[in-house]
Amino acid sequence: MMGDERKRGKPLVLVASPFQGHMTPMLQLGSVLHSKGFSITLAHTKLNSPDPSNHPEFVFLTLSDNFSAIDASANYTKFLEALNNNCKMQLQDHLTRKIEEGKDEMNHTITVIHDNIMYFAEEVASNLNLRSIVLRSCSASYMPAFLALPRLHAEGKLPVQDSMLQELVPELHPLRYKDLPFNDTPTEVATEMLALAERVRTPSAIIWNTMEFLEHSALTQLRQHYQVPIFAIGPLIKMARCPSTSFLEEDTGCISWLDKQAPRSVIYVSLGSLATMDETELTETAWGLAKSKQPFLWVVRPGSVSGSEWIEFLPEGFTEEVRGRGLVLKWAPQKQVLSHSAVGGFWSHCGWNSTLESISEGVPMICQPVMGDQCVNSRYLSYVWRVGLELENLEIKVVESAIRRLLVDEEGQEMRQRAISMKEKAKYSLFKGGSSFNSLKDLVEFTLAR
Structure with a gap:
């Protein structure tokens, strides 16, 4: 019997990481699972804490991490290790207390769902004989490439030589060497990163924010590799009824500006x-x-331009040239922007959340990947799904051409048709009988089964 008695208030402890791209799907997942009758405790770092007032249905547990900012430099692996070490005992103490308090409620065994970066949570769950599930916030297509990195390093193929950048990687079609994650990372740093990744040992299941139709091949490979249930329940942004998950204040004034623009005419840059x-x-x-x-809507985060506070380095004459046609702002309400009828394209770093949001709204993309899984996502968007243009380099003529190809030329119209078709498929995956609908149902059953 799955009835309400079995699932009413069954406790889930979600362990989030302080990265925006990881926090967003974790908060969305919490909202989705709360709507299925689970009680949600969100354990999060003090660094980049979410706003509890946006999620009154959650209990929030703050873990002191002793950091004031994310260290994304060469010390990244040391930062992650310290983050995990600093949070571990606090989570263990909290869960021990929860277990003691709930001993008379035999059906209410806690399940821990943790971000893959927060691998300490799996160790804590194992120590306390609790089940742990990993939430992966990257694309499924990224993982076969990531898992191949030790072999490629051992074969001397990484770091990649310039002469090999455009070559296809054997056994990783359609990826080229330039699309591999950390393709220019020195071997010793890559070894540290891979060792960290292996700290998540034996989750009972993996949740992926994706859709079967989009990444069927990669999901099939990963099911064979991990030999545990993999629940593809994306796009979470379309499942979750939760307010903004942004760490930065969103400038909603841009929506009234978009209202004045012609349909599908604006390039959104973020x-x-x-x-x-x-x-x-x-x-x-x-x-x-x-x-x-x-017309363009351009997000420039304060401090994102080296040596500047905001946009004081904008070239002379630029503001006059684009007056009335362009809007530069500090941060945008992306979900609202991408769903606006005036937006015809999205120039993006191809982070997985942004990629899913664009696909969900039928908006084709200009791809300028920067790090992590973004190069893999860019390759799939431009070469496999064919709803994105790869930006070869950041030169005026290349940028101008890419925008016009996407928004004006016939090539862009064909991409838009493919993007709209993908939007429809994404929508149907969430309906009764769709793959994400069924996968969420299976996840709920799996979580209740212990």
């Missing part, structure tokens, strides 16, 4: 919450946008 650029790259981007003659 390179995510971590990417940075130098003054030259800012200049090339600015003049590329100006020369395209298309």
Whole structure:
């Protein structure tokens, strides 16, 4: 019997990481599972804490991590290790207390769902004989490439030589060497990162924010590799009824500006919450946008341009050139922007959340990947799904051409038709009988089965 008695208030402890791209799907997953009758405790770092007032249905547990900012430099692996070490005992103490309090409720065994970066949670769950499930916030297609890195390093193929960048990687079709994650990382740093990844040993299941139709081949490979249930329940952004998950304040004034633009005419530019650029790259981007003659909504995060506070390095004459046609802002309500009828394309870093949001709204993309799984996502968007244009380099003429190809030329219209078709498939996967609907149902059953 699955009845309400079995699942009413069954406790789930979700362990989130302080990265925006990881926190977003974890909060969305919490909202989805709460709507299925589970009680949700969100354990999160003090660094980049979510706003509890946006999620009154959750209990929040703050873990002191002793960091004031994310260290994305060469010390990244040391940062992750310290983050995990600093949070471990606090979570263990909390869960021990919860277990003691709930001893008379035999059906209410706690299940821990943790971000893959927060591998300490799996160790804590194992120590306390609790079941742990991993949430993966990257694309499924990224993982076969990531899992191949030790072999490629051992074969001397990594770091990649310039002469090999365009070559296809054997056994990883359609990826080229340039699409591999960490393709320029020194071997010793890569070894540290892979060792960290292996700290998640034996989850009882894996949740992936994706859809079967989109990544069927990769999901099939991963099911064979991991030999545990894999639940593909994306796109979470379309399943979850939760407010903004953004760490940065969103400028909603841009929506009234979009209201005044022609349908499908605007290029929306946002390179995510971590990417940075130098003054030259800012200049090339600015003049590329100006020369395209298309309306644009351009997100420039404060501090994202090296050496500047915000946009003081914008080239002279740019503001006058684009007056009335362009809007530069600090952060946008992306979900609202991508669903707006005026937006015809999304110039993106191809983080997985942004990729799913664009696919869910039928918006084709210009792909400028920066790190992690983004190069893999860009390759799939441009070469496999054919709803994205790869930006070969950041030069004015290349930028101008890409924007016009996407928004004006016939090539862009064909991409838009494919994007709209994918949007429809994504929508149907969430309906009764669809793959994500069924996968969520299976996840609920799996979580209740202990």
